Amino acid sequence: MEIARIRVNEGRLRKDLEDLGKFGEEPDGGILRPALSDADLKARDWFKGRMRDAGLQVREDAVANIIGRLDPASGAGDEPCIATGSHIDAVLHGGKFDGAAGLCCSLEALRAIQESRLPAPCPLELIVFTDEEGGHYAGTFGSRAMFNLLVEDEIYKSRGAGRPFMAQSLQRMGKDPAQSGKAARSPSEFRAFLELHIEQGPVLDSLGIPIGVVEGIVAIDRHMIEVKGRAGHAGTTPMRLRDDALVKAAGIVTAVNRAVRSLGVDLVGTIGEMKVHPGAFNIIPGKVEMTLDLRSMKKSLVKTARGKIREILRSTRGARLETALSKAGSRMDRKVMELIEESCRQRGVRWKRMGSGAGHDAMSFPTQGIPTGMIFIPCKEGKSHCPEEAIRWEDAAVGAQILADTIVRIAFSTGAESASGKARAN
Ligand code: GLV
Ligand code: MN
Ligand code: MN
Secondary structure, X not given: OOHHHOOOOHHHHHHHHHHHOOOOEOOOOOEOOOOOOHHHHHHHHHHHHHHHHOOOEEEEOOOOOEEEEEOOOOOOOOOOEEEEEEEOOOOOOEOOOOOHHXXXXXXXXXXXXXXXXXXXXXXXXXXXXXOOOOOOOOOOHHHHHHOOOOOXXXXXXXXXXXXXXXXXXXXXXXXXXXXXXXXOOOHXXXXXEEEEEEOOOOXXXXXXOOEEEEEEEOEEEEEEEEEEOEOEEOOOOOHHHOEOHHHHXXXXXXXXXXXXXXOOOOEEEEEEEEEEEOOOOXXXXXXXXXXXEXXXXXXXHHHHHHHHHXXXXXXXXXXXXXXXXXEOOEEOOHHHHHHHHHHHHHHOOOXXXXXXXXXXXXXXXXXXXOOEEEEEEOOHHHOOOOOOOOXXXXXXXXXXXXXXXXXXXXXXXOOOOOOOOOOOOO
C-alpha cells in the first residue's frame, strides 16, 4: 500500500476555507452563522456542492445532518464505513475555523485519497453535523441524534427567550420534526470516526508542533438557571421593597465562580449567557435566565461542582436549575491514536498527545463503542470562539494529509476494531 502517493492540495484547501468563511462574515473578520440560520443554510448548500464536485453521494438525514459518501468500486458498499466530519454552524460572533477546518480538511483528504487511486476497501463518509455549538439547546445535536442520545423532547426545548426551537428550524427547512428519530443509525455501520479540529487553545502554537493527537475529551454539564424576582417601577419602588432578579443573579454568578475555583484547576465553570426580563432602564428586573457550563476531564469533579451549585441556588429565593445535558468524558481509541502517530512519523511531522477541553461531535461515537480519533491543528495564539480565530494554511494542509493517511491506514488495518469500548466515565 503506497500511502506516500496520497497528496493533499494546499491551494485547493485554502480556497475552500476562504470561501466557506464568507458565509456569515462580519466586518471584524468573525462570523455570525448560528445553526440553521440563513447564513448556515447557504453555507450548507455551498458545501454540499463541493462534496458533489468531489464525487460524493450527498444526502440529508431527518435532523439535517449532511452525509456525503464514497462507495468503493470493489462492491464492498455494505461494509462499515470510516467516517470523518465536523460542523458548519458557529458560536455567535465566532471565528472562521472552528468546525470549518475539520470539514474542509476532510473534504480535501477524501479528494486526495481518490486522486491517489489507492483502492479503498470500505465506504468513506464525510458528515456535516447539525448544531454542534448548541444554538438551539445543548450542542452536539446532530451526532447525538444519530445515536439516540437526545434528551427527551429536546427538539421542543429552547435555551431561553429569543432562541429558536430545533423543531421550528427543522420545519423551516421542510422537515417533519416528528420524524427526527429516523436520523438514528446503527453503530455497526461505522468502522471508525475521525474528526480534525483546530485546537482552540495555545499549546500547539506555543510549542510550534503541527499536530495534536487527542487522548480524551472533557465531561461537559450544561444547565439553565432561572432566577425569579418581581418586576416593578424603577422610579417609584423604594429599594427596601424590591425583589430584583438581577441582583440575586449577580450574587449567584459570583458564588458559582467561587465554588468552581475552590475545586481546583482541573475544573472550569462558565456562566456565559444572561437574559434580563423584561430588560429596560426603568423596570426592576422580574426574571433572569442564565446558562451554566461545567467541564473537567474528571467527571467526579463536575458532579461535585453541580452539588455545590445546587446548594447555592437553594439558598436564593426564586432560583432554579434545569439540566440540559450531562455528557461523560470520552477516551479516544488507542489503536486509532497509534495510526495517527504512525502517519505523522512517516511524513516526518511532529505531534503531541493532548486532551480536549472543548466539546466535539467526536464525543458521541465512543458512547457506541465506535473507535474514534481526533487530530488537532494549531490556531494562532490559541484564540477561538472569537473573531480573531486564525490558522496557518500550511498547518491545515499538514492536518488534511495526516487525516487522509490515517483514514487509509485504518481502512487497510486489520486490528482497528479495537479497544475504546463504551465511553468510560472517570
Ligand atoms: C464547543 O465548541 C464547545 O466546546 O462548547
Ligand atoms: Mn466551538
Ligand atoms: Mn467545533
